[in-house]
Amino acid sequence: MSIETDPVAAPQSANGQGPIPLSLSTEAARKLATTTKTVPQMQGVTSRWLLKLLPWVEATGGTYRVNRRLSYTVGDGNIVFTFAGDRFQVIPNELRELPVLRDFDDAEVLVALAGQFEQQQYQPGQIIAEFGHQADRVYLIAHGRINKVGTGKYGNETMGGVLAEGQYFGDQVLTQPDSIWEFTARADTACTVLSLPRQAFDATVGRSQDLAAHLERYRARQDRPQDTNGEAEISVAAGHAGEPDLPGTFVDYETSPREYELSVAQTVLRIHTRVADLYNQPMNQIEQQLRLTIEELRERQESELLNNPDFGLLRNADHAQRIHTRGGPPTPDDLDDLLSTVWKEPTFFLAHPKAIAAFGRECNSRGVYPQAVEVGGHQIPAWRGIPLFPSSKIGVSQHNTSSVLLIRAGEENRGVVGLRQTGLPDEYEPGLNVRFMGISEKGIMSYLVSTYYSAAILVPDAIGVLEDAELG
Numbered sequence: 036m037s038i039e040t041d042p043v044a045a046p047q048s049a050n051g052q053g054p055i056p057l058s059l060s061t062e063a064a065r066k067l068a069t070t071t072k073t074v075p076q077m078q079g080v081t082s083r084w085l086l087k088l089l090p091w092v093e094a095t096g097g098t099y100r101v102n103r104r105l106s107y108t109v110g111d112g113n114i115v116f117t118f119a120g121d122r123f124q125v126i127p128n129e130l131r132e133l134p135v136l137r138d139f140d141d142a143e144v145l146v147a148l149a150g151q152f153e154q155q156q157y158q159p160g161q162i163i164a165e166f167g168h169q170a171d172r173v174y175l176i177a178h179g180r181i182n183k184v185g186t187g188k189y190g191n192e193t194m195g196g197v198l199a200e201g202q203y204f205g206d207q208v209l210t211q212p213d214s215i216w217e218f219t220a221r222a223d224t225a226c227t228v229l230s231l232p233r234q235a236f237d238a239t240v241g242r243s244q245d246l247a248a249h250l251e252r253y254r255a256r257q258d259r260p261q262d263t264n265g266e267a268e269i270s271v272a273a274g275h276a277g278e279p280d281l282p283g284t285f286v287d288y289e290t291s292p293r294e295y296e297l298s299v300a301q302t303v304l305r306i307h308t309r310v311a312d313l314y315n316q317p318m319n320q321i322e323q324q325l326r327l328t329i330e331e332l333r334e335r336q337e338s339e340l341l342n343n344p345d346f347g348l349l350r351n352a353d354h355a356q357r358i359h360t361r362g363g364p365p366t367p368d369d370l371d372d373l374l375s376t377v378w379k380e381p382t383f384f385l386a387h388p389k390a391i392a393a394f395g396r397e398c399n400s401r402g403v404y405p406q407a408v409e410v411g412g413h414q415i416p417a418w419r420g421i422p423l424f425p426s427s428k429i430g431v432s433q434h435n436t437s438s439v440l441l442i443r444a445g446e447e448n449r450g451v452v453g454l455r456q457t458g459l460p461d462e463y464e465p466g467l468n469v470r471f472m473g474i475s476e477k478g479i480m481s482y483l484v485s486t487y488y489s490a491a492i493l494v495p496d497a498i499g500v501l502e503d504a505e506l507g
Contacts, residue, residue: 072317072318074318074323074326075323075326075327077327077330077331079330079331079334080330080334081334081337081426081427081428082424082425083333083334083337084383084385084424084425084426085337085340085341085385085424085426085428086333086336086337086340086453088382088383088424088442088444089340089444089451089452089453089490090444090445090446090452090453091452091453091454091455091465091466092446092452092453092454092455092491093455093456093457094295094297094454094455094456094489095456097296097297097456097487098294098295098296098297099294099295099297099454099489099491100292100293100294100295101292101293101294101295101491101492101493102288102289102292103288103289103292103494104286104287104288104289105287105288105289105290113132113201113202113354114126114129114130114132114133114175114201114202114203115129115201116129116175116177116229118177122154123154123177123178123227123229124149124152125149125152125175125177125229126149127142127145127146127148127149128142128145130145130148130149131145132203133173133203133206133209134206135206135209135210135250135253136249138249139245139246139249141243141245141246144239144243144245144246147239148231148236148239151231151232151235151236151239152175152229152230152231153229153230153231153232154177154227154228154229155227155228155229155230156225156226156227157179157222157225157226157227157228158222158225159222159223159224159225160221160222161221161222162219162220162221163181163220163221163222163226163228164204164205164216164218164219164220165216165219166184166185166186166216166217166218166219167215167216168215168216169215169216170205170207170208170214170215170216171208171232171233171234172205172208172230172231172232172233173203173204173205173206173208173209173230173231173236174203174204174205174220174228174229174230175203175228175229175230175231176198176199176200176201176202176203176226176227176228177200177227177228177229178200178225178226178227179199179200179222179223179224179225179226179227179228180197180198180199180200180222180223180224180226180359181197181198181199181204181220181221181222181223181226181228182194182196182197182198182220182221182222182223183195183196183197183198183204183218183219183220184218184219184220184221185217185218185219194361195218196358196372197223197358197359197360197361198220198359199359199502199503202354204220205230208233209233209236210250210253210254212233269286270282270283295346295454295489295490295491296489297454297455297456297487297488297489298339298343298345298346298487298488298489299485299486299487299488300332300335300336300339300485300486300488301483301484301485301486302328302331302332302484303472303481303482303483303484304324304325304328304469304481304482304483304484305479305480305481305482306320306321306324306479306480306482307478307479307480308474308478308479308480309478311480321482325463325469325482325484328484329463329464329467329484329486332467332484332486333486334428336486336488337426337428338428339488340453340488340489340490341426341428341429342428342430346489346490346491347490348440348442348451348490348492348498349429349438349440349500351492352440352492352498352499352500353492353495353496353498355495356376356377356495356496356498356499356500357499357500357502358372358373358376358499358500358501358502359501359502359503360501360503360504360505363504363505364393364394364396364397364504364505364506364507365386365390365393365394365397365439365501365504365505366394366397366401367394367397367398367401367403367418369439369501369504370384370394370418370419370439370501371419372501373439373441373499373500373501374419374421374441374499376441376496376499377441377442377443377496377497377498377499379443379448379496380443380448380450381421381441381442381443382421382442382443382444382445382448382450383421383422383423383424383441383442383444384418384421384422384423384424384439384440384441384442385423385424385425385426385429385439385440385441385442386423386424386425386426386429386437386438386439386440387425387426387427387429387430387431387437387438387506388425388427389431389437389506390429390437390438390439390504390506391416391423391425392506393504393505393506393507394418394423394439395416405417405418406420408420408422410422421441431506432503435505435506435507436502436503436504436505436506437504437506438500438501438502438503438504439500439501439504440498440499440500440501441498441499441500441501442497442498443496443497443498446493448497449493449494449497450493450494450497451490451491451492451493451497451498452490452491452493453488453489453490454488454489454490454491455487455488455489456487459487463484466486466487466488467484467485467486467487468484468485469482469483469484470482470483470485
């Protein structure tokens, strides 16, 4: 019997370590090949929808002034407390967030008022103030959430909104002794509130001539005609017949309009001349370094447009335009409530991706499936036809809550606009320039990379914020 052998079988090596190769290996061949490379990648790059969606306005002089009609609605902000053990204490100067004390700066009197607040605890479902009863004190919410409950036309219960930490109600009792509660305040969660009785406030007024004079000036301003938006009224006659005397009027302006100065984000990019000279193929080292640096500057720019204390949209939205969720997670009802704050031509929602996911879960649990809309070739989730864009620059708190913004964009719509200046020296992109700073004695080239920007809210109802939306 004969055994056939493979004529091309690889001969075995003498040391028995395996067959001898009959062709060039791929590992060896790669030494002669050119590697296909990508440009440097960066995980921190996001879609930056806010920068894409905001209309950009030229701030030619570096400053943008927002002129408005005279408004009397001031001092409607959040109040901050200190906390020690189980006791809350209002910071005296924070009392100036109450409209009646907005321009009052007597520190001694504010300290006296802050010391007269009484702390009270309420359990879920307890009534704090009842509709139709005499209003006799102002309440500050130190912790928890309170529902504003009203009575419908046929005696049914209606929801009038949610109040949460830092907000207040009942401030009208300080200037209107005979006022009554227009809603029932009921604790939705365990709540801690600080309250100031009307009698204690009156006693302080009696001891302070400065506070008494301030109240007189405040009442005089309140007596001036206003429209429903708190702006100085423009008198107009309509629906009349014959030849009655027509009212005379004028449009009053704010005497101290807000001005937005362009902010800046900068860095110095350093590149060794040896790197730029010898390692510039197939990719230009300076271009790639600049590209990634500019990406990071643009990311920081978007973060500042949302979170900067001076002009950031989250920090500068009017407190009357801030609402809270009804039960924790962002629901379709909550986004409808948000739409009621920016109902004049809303442009887009902006939320953290986790907030969008939480909203999607709430829709799924209700059997609601919103339609997506196409924006620039992307399918974007939407609610009521308004796109809901993601942004990781909206923070998530330590309690796993976040905010949802609704924005009306555009100068012609009295909305929100981005501010920048183009035509800068050594401009590389609109509003961004790269300036060569020279070469050091160590052979290192330096480039100053700068971008100038800001954002302006033209009228308060151009932006609404749904706060403390739970993401869990």
